[in-house]
Amino acid sequence: MNRLSWFNVTALTFGFAFLYLPMVILVIYSFNASKLVTVWAGFSTRWYGELLRNDAFLDAAWVTIKVAVVSSTFATVLGTMAAYVLVRGGRFLGRTLFSGMIYAPLVMPEVITGLSLLLLFIGIGLDRGVMTIVLAHTTFSMCYVSVVVSSRLVTFDRSLEEAALDLGCSSFDAFRLVTLPIIAPAVISGWLLAFTLSLDDLVIASFTAGPSATTLPIKIFSAVRLGVSPEINALSTIMIGIVTIGVITAALVTKRNSLRQQQEEQAAARVA
Amino acid sequence: MQRFVLIAVPYTWLLALFLIPFVIVFKISLSDIALSIPPYTPTLEDGFGPFFSALDFENFVFLTTDDLYWKAYVSSLRIAVTSTAITLLVGYPIAYAMARAPEEWRATLMMLVILPFWTSFLIRVYAWMGILSQEGVLNQVLLWLGVIDAPLTILNTTTAVYIGIVYTYLPFMVLPIYAALDRLDGALIEAAEDLGCSRVQAFWLVTIPLSKNGIIAGSFLVFIPALGEFVIPSLLGGSGTLMIGKVLWEEFFNNRDWPVASAVAVILLLILIIPIILFQRNQQRQEEA
Amino acid sequence: MAETIFAPWDDPTEKPLIRFRNVTKRFGAFTAIDDLTLDIFEREFFALLGPSGCGKTTMMRMLAGFETPSEGTIELAGQDIAAVPPNKRAVNMMFQSYALFPHLSVYDNIAFGLRRDSLPRADIDARVGEMLKLTRLEKFARRKPHQISGGQRQRVALARSLAKAPKLLLLDEPLGALDAKLRQATQFELMDIQEKTGTTFVIVTHDQEEAMTVASRVAVMDEGRVMQVATPERIYEAPESVYVADFIGDVNIVPGTARAVGDGLFQLNWAEDTVPFIAASEGAFSEGQACHLAIRPEKIAISAERPPEAENAVHGKVLDIAYLGNLSTYHVELPGGQVIKAQTANTRRISRRSFTWEDPVWVSWTKTAGVLLDQ
Numbered sequence: 001m002n003r004l005s006w007f008n009v010t011a012l013t014f015g016f017a018f019l020y021l022p023m024v025i026l027v028i029y030s031f032n033a034s035k036l037v038t039v040w041a042g043f044s045t046r047w048y049g050e051l052l053r054n055d056a057f058l059d060a061a062w063v064t065i066k067v068a069v070v071s072s073t074f075a076t077v078l079g080t081m082a083a084y085v086l087v088r089g090g091r092f093l094g095r096t097l098f099s100g101m102i103y104a105p106l107v108m109p110e111v112i113t114g115l116s117l118l119l120l121f122i123g124i125g126l127d128r129g130v131m132t133i134v135l136a137h138t139t140f141s142m143c144y145v146s147v148v149v150s151s152r153l154v155t156f157d158r159s160l161e162e163a164a165l166d167l168g169c170s171s172f173d174a175f176r177l178v179t180l181p182i183i184a185p186a187v188i189s190g191w192l193l194a195f196t197l198s199l200d201d202l203v204i205a206s207f208t209a210g211p212s213a214t215t216l217p218i219k220i221f222s223a224v225r226l227g228v229s230p231e232i233n234a235l236s237t238i239m240i241g242i243v244t245i246g247v248i249t250a251a252l253v254t255k256r257n258s259l260r261q262q263q264e265e266q267a268a269a270r271v272a
Numbered sequence: 273m274q275r276f277v278l279i280a281v282p283y284t285w286l287l288a289l290f291l292i293p294f295v296i297v298f299k300i301s302l303s304d305i306a307l308s309i310p311p312y313t314p315t316l317e318d319g320f321g322p323f324f325s326a327l328d329f330e331n332f333v334f335l336t337t338d339d340l341y342w343k344a345y346v347s348s349l350r351i352a353v354t355s356t357a358i359t360l361l362v363g364y365p366i367a368y369a370m371a372r373a374p375e376e377w378r379a380t381l382m383m384l385v386i387l388p389f390w391t392s393f394l395i396r397v398y399a400w401m402g403i404l405s406q407e408g409v410l411n412q413v414l415l416w417l418g419v420i421d422a423p424l425t426i427l428n429t430t431t432a433v434y435i436g437i438v439y440t441y442l443p444f445m446v447l448p449i450y451a452a453l454d455r456l457d458g459a460l461i462e463a464a465e466d467l468g469c470s471r472v473q474a475f476w477l478v479t480i481p482l483s484k485n486g487i488i489a490g491s492f493l494v495f496i497p498a499l500g501e502f503v504i505p506s507l508l509g510g511s512g513t514l515m516i517g518k519v520l521w522e523e524f525f526n527n528r529d530w531p532v533a534s535a536v537a538v539i540l541l542l543i544l545i546i547p548i549i550l551f552q553r554n555q556q557r558q559e560e561a
Numbered sequence: 562m563a564e565t566i567f568a569p570w571d572d573p574t575e576k577p578l579i580r581f582r583n584v585t586k587r588f589g590a591f592t593a594i595d596d597l598t599l600d601i602f603e604r605e606f607f608a609l610l611g612p613s614g615c616g617k618t619t620m621m622r623m624l625a626g627f628e629t630p631s632e633g634t635i636e637l638a639g640q641d642i643a644a645v646p647p648n649k650r651a652v653n654m655m656f657q658s659y660a661l662f663p664h665l666s667v668y669d670n671i672a673f674g675l676r677r678d679s680l681p682r683a684d685i686d687a688r689v690g691e692m693l694k695l696t697r698l699e700k701f702a703r704r705k706p707h708q709i710s711g712g713q714r715q716r717v718a719l720a721r722s723l724a725k726a727p728k729l730l731l732l733d734e735p736l737g738a739l740d741a742k743l744r745q746a747t748q749f750e751l752m753d754i755q756e757k758t759g760t761t762f763v764i765v766t767h768d769q770e771e772a773m774t775v776a777s778r779v780a781v782m783d784e785g786r787v788m789q790v791a792t793p794e795r796i797y798e799a800p801e802s803v804y805v806a807d808f809i810g811d812v813n814i815v816p817g818t819a820r821a822v823g824d825g826l827f828q829l830n831w832a833e834d835t836v837p838f839i840a841a842s843e844g845a846f847s848e849g850q851a852c853h854l855a856i857r858p859e860k861i862a863i864s865a866e867r868p869p870e871a872e873n874a875v876h877g878k879v880l881d882i883a884y885l886g887n888l889s890t891y892h893v894e895l896p897g898g899q900v901i902k903a904q905t906a907n908t909r910r911i912s913r914r915s916f917t918w919e920d921p922v923w924v925s926w927t928k929t930a931g932v933l934l935d936q
Contacts, residue, residue: 008369012381015366019388019442022399025409029402039407082282092279101286107548109500111517112537115524116293119534123296139289142282162627163660165647167674167725171274177673181664200392203502207524217394224507228402236395243391251383264708 023240030233047234054231057219064199064216067130071137072194078138079145079194080187084175086146087153105143113140114207121208128210136208137201141194148193152186196243301331301534312530331535340519341536345543347514351430352498355437359494360487362438363445367486368479370446371453382450389443397436397507404432404508428510436504441497445490452486453479485558492551500540516540567777568792569602576639578603578729578761579624584633586619586785593619595785596633606755606762608776610769611808616785617765621731624763625654638728648677653727657734659718661706667717668693668702674725692720695754712743719751723758732764736771748774769809773797781805797857802936806855811890813861813901815854819846819933827933829854832897838873842933856931858904863891863916864923871925877901879920891916893924 030048034041051057082102089095105113117136121128160182164174180187202217209218216235223229303312335341370381388396403409404427411423426432456479464474480487502517509515516536524533569575577600586594593616601607609617622628623635626647634641642650653674661670671692675685693699696716701709706717715735722730735751736744752775755762766772772779773793780790781804789796789805800806803814815838817831827846828837831854838854846852867874880900881892884907891903903924916922 005372007365008372011365011369012373015362015369015442015446016384018362018439019385022396022403022439023388023391025403026395026399078282078285081278082286085279085282089275089279094283097291098279098283098286101290103552104548105290107496107544107551109497109502109517109540109544111500111502111520112297112541115520115533115537116297117289119296119300119530120289120293135289139285142285146282157658157660159656159658159660160662162625162647163654163656163662163721164673165627166625166652166654167721168648168677170648173677178662182662196390200394202394203521217392220394220398221503221507224398224401228398228405232398233402236392236398239395240391244387247383247387247390251379255379261707264705268708268710268713 026233027237027240030230030237032230032233035230047230048238051231051234051238056214057216057231057235060214060216060219063130063213067133067137067205067215068195068198071134071198072141072191074134074138075141075145075194076187076191079142079190080149082142082146083148083150083153086150102143102146105140106147108140110201110203111207114204117204118207127212128208129212132208132210133205133213133215136204137194137198140204141197144193144197145187145190148190149183149186152183156183297534297537300531301538302328303531303534304328304330305529305531331531332539334532335535335539340514344514344516344519345539348499348516349543351433351437351513351515352495352501355434355441355498356491356495358434359438359441359445360491363442363490364449364487366442367446367449367453370450371456378454382447385443385446385450393440394503396440397504400432400436400439400508401427404435427508428513430509430513432508432510433505433513433515436508437494437498437501440504441494444493448489448493449483449486452483456482485554488554489551489558492547492554496544496547496551499544567604569605570600570778575602577601578605578638579763580634580636581620582634582636584623584630584635586616586623586628587631592785594623594630597785597787599780599787599790601761601763603761604759606752606764606775606777608772608779609763609765609782610772610779611767611782613767614784615782617782618733620782621654621733621763621765624729625652625731626650651728652731653722653725653729654731655718655722655733655735657737659706659714659738661714661717661721663706666703666705667698667709670706670717671721671724673721678725688724692724695723695757696720711738712747715739715747719754723754723760726758727760729761729763732762734766735764736768737766744771751775773809781808783808799932800855800934803853803855803934806932806934811858811902811904813854813856813858813931815856815899815901817852817854819850819852820848821846826928829933832895832899835875835896838875839928840873840931840933841929844933844935846933846935850935853934854931855934856926858890858902859888859906860930861901861903861924861926863893863903863905864925865915865920867923868925871923872928873930874923874925875901876921876923879916879918879922882916882918891922893922895924 029040031043031045032040033044033046082098086099086102114136117132117139118128121132121135126132156179160178161174164178165171169177200217201215202221205215206218206221209215220232220235224232300312305312366385370378370385373381401408405411406423406425406427408427410426411420414420415423426435460478460482461474464478465471469477500517501515502521505513505515505518506521509518517540520533520536520540523529523536579599579601581597581599584594584597585592595616597616597620609620611617619628623630624637626642626645629643634643636642637650637652662673665673668689671689672685675688680688689702690699693702696719698713698716698720701713701717706714709717715738719732719735732751736747739747748771751762755775764772764775773796776793778790779793779796781788781796783804788808789801791799796805797809800809806812807814815829815831817829817838820828820830820837822828822839825841825843826839827842828839829852830837840854862868862871867876875895877893877895879891880894883890883892887907888904889907891905893901893903895901901924
């Protein structure tokens with residue numbers, strides 16, 4: 001049945017070539033010795049060196065990482081709370097509005113979110129800087145976290161929590177000792193998602209960042225607006241490399257864990 | 273008590289940083305531009321009476337008089353619809369092939385589709401700048417192959433914007449369709465063929481209808497963000513590419529006309545509400561099924 | 562063995578451990594429990610039996626504290642427990658899904674409740690050891706729940722809920738996830754553990770055989786009401802309603818009208834132009850009152866000739882035969898069209914049956930074989 005027909009092979013080959021070739025080309029050209037990005041002039045790591053000496057980029061990278069760590073942590077806490085409210089909150093006044101506010105940012109054009117937050121910050125006289133970017137990023141990424149966590153909570157066997165209560169836990173202890181350890185993988189992937197979204201965001205950061213804080217995407221955007229730059233190629237390669245290693249490691253760890261669990265369950269079934 | 277805190281904290285946060293900002297956008301869209309900081313009038317400092325009485329629909333009227341805006345809306349809609357259709361045509365065969373691939377490959381294929389999503393959006397768009405430019409890789413290859421005699425101008429045209437949207441949003445199309453096709457019982461196709469369908473007929477009569485929900489979900493997931501897209505048109509598009517996200521950005525940052533920018537945002541939101549509601553209905557129906 | 566029979570429910574001086582008083586539980590417009598009054602005594606093994614949706618799980622969840630009654634009170638050892646949250650009740654529950662914490666080892670699962678009471682480490686260790694021994698899980702203490710078999714998981718769940726030595730243990734379909742063979746063995750194990758620990762057990766089940774095997778008393782429930790509370794023998798032999806008779810085991814129900822003939826005996830007119838049946842009954846029936854005779858198939862004899870001494874005997878023909886290995890059930894059609902099931906034990910290996918389809922036969926039973934029911 002599952003033989004790969006020529007059609008399927010073609011679809012997969014072209015599909016994945018389309019998805020990956022642009023990035024592969026970008027990576028190759030990052031090792032181009034020439035300043036002219038389109039002419040191949042031999043292998044060189046020159047642009048990586050230039051990148052590391054470019055303080056503006058390094059500063060922006062540092063700001064970006066700070067913003068991403070702080071905002072994704074806040075977003076994870078708030079998003080997990082929101083997920084809990086969505087799945088377990090029962091009825092309360094304004095529940096529809098609440099779930100609307102959770103789902104709306106997922107489909108909201110970034111220009112609108114950015115604009116509205118900027119107008120708020122100006123309205124209340126908050127100086128734009130790292131703080132405002134953190135607030136903005138926390139707001140939209142908490143919604144992603146809550147979607148990820150609530151989809152896990154929906155399938156969570158509620159009797160586990162009841163068992164904890166039955167055995168003498170307070171409801172907070174039941175969450176801390178039972179629910180949280182079990183949904184931890186979803187919470188962690190929520191955090192990673194929030195972190196990536198924050199690292200990645202250009203539009204909302206552009207609106208909410210002041211002159212005192214520039215993030216890496218803002219820096220990249222202003223650099224590439226005028227055309228391809230070899231330093232950005234090098235920077236992109238580094239970022240692609242980090243993500244690739246991260247995702248592959250995560251996939252391998254997950255695969256190994258599920259394999260081990262499968263084996264153990266089979267062993268248990270044999271004992272029975 | 274615990275429950276109250278649990279609900280109140282995220283609720284307050286979203287009210288303060290999501291809902292109230294929209295109210296402000298709406299309000300400013302009804303204000304007048306002013307040469308001050310903030311650059312609109314009236315502000316709350318003028319007191320409540322004049323604050324509300326001075327509001328009007330001038331900016332919305334202005335949007336209808338200058339054809340730049342409605343052209344931008346129409347062009348955004350056209351670009352979003354067209355690129356959604358192209359993404360579907362490109363994405364469906366990939367999803368189909370993934371669902372038909374041997375069991376042990378599927379997890380890897382899934383990962384390969386998701387991986388680009390974790391890499392920077394900006395970088396993925398940027399990657400095409402080097403490929404599509406006059407001296408770019410694509411032109412070099414085509415020239416070398418002898419397909420063309422003179423380099424094509426693709427970068428800074430609407431074509432480049434289509435390519436950019438299809439490329440960046442392809443995973444959003446592939447994943448829901450794959451999920452739908454993966455659930456599809458292979459015996460159904462065999463049953464259709466057993467009952468006299470040809471391969472192609474079985475595909476049209478069984479596979480396509482049963483993956484309908486995936487197609488709808490994927491299309492909305494591409495269409496909705498594409499409509500308000502800013503990065504792709506500003507990096508890959510040219511001066512001839514009108515998209516509303518870009519117009520809003522320029523109105524705000526370059527012209528500093530906040531009231532008009534807000535009015536543009538309000539209308540974009542109104543346009544988006546219909547597909548968003550349709551999308552949520554589709555999702556709900558799927559969850560119930 | 563001159564032990565007194567364990568029957569605190571017959572002793573008016575005995576104080577019940579649990580007392581439901583006019584308890585009603587509504588979920589919106591749906592009434593799950595309808596004005597229920599019930600006593601459960603210490604050391605009892607009490608079974609709540611009924612089809613799904615009859616309210617038995619709701620009753621159990623009210624005892625555990627996960628639901629509160631809409632009306633009425635529930636007392637545990639004389640105290641109203643409405644205001645006591647689940648984590649403060651001396652009641653533990655064994656969940657249908659077992660609800661074992663997947664991230665904790667067998668040992669930590671059992672120790673979970675003890676640790677909440679901040680007991681000294683050594684005490685916890687001793688108690689967990691005791692529980693592991695009781696449930697024969699010593700070898701598996703360090704395994705995680707997914708590394709042990711279904712039967713072992715069931716025992717971990719039991720050990721965990723018993724570890725805190727609750728006054729009352731609630732078991733929600735405790736054997737539902739086990740296969741038939743294992744279930745039987747486990748039933749006896751449960752009874753054994755209940756006896757050893759002296760804990761009061763309340764078990765919810767939809768499996769009548771299970772309820773009959775393990776329980777000291779059974780409450781048969783339907784649509785939020787307790788239909789009958791009695792020992793398994795009485796539930797089977799002396800059901801108080803057609804519902805209970807029909808729910809437990811196989812039964813013939815013959816509708817008719819009653820006529821007293823004195824001495825606690827009644828005639829049942831069940832069809833025109835037939836000899837009425839005769840049955841003894843503790844209850845009284847007025848002349849012409851509609852009633853039902855409930856009689857178990859194994860109490861009906863089948864023969865080719867009319868047994869001379871039979872108190873009730875009626876002629877019919879064999880409609881169907883179900884051969885079950887140990888037993889055979891004959892479906893016999895009576896003159897009025899009524900079908901009676903008669904069961905015989907296959908005590909010998911037979912190559913040929915005494916009766917076959919369409920054979921004319923007599924079915925007969927004694928006057929005390931069945932019960933007369935008014936509802």
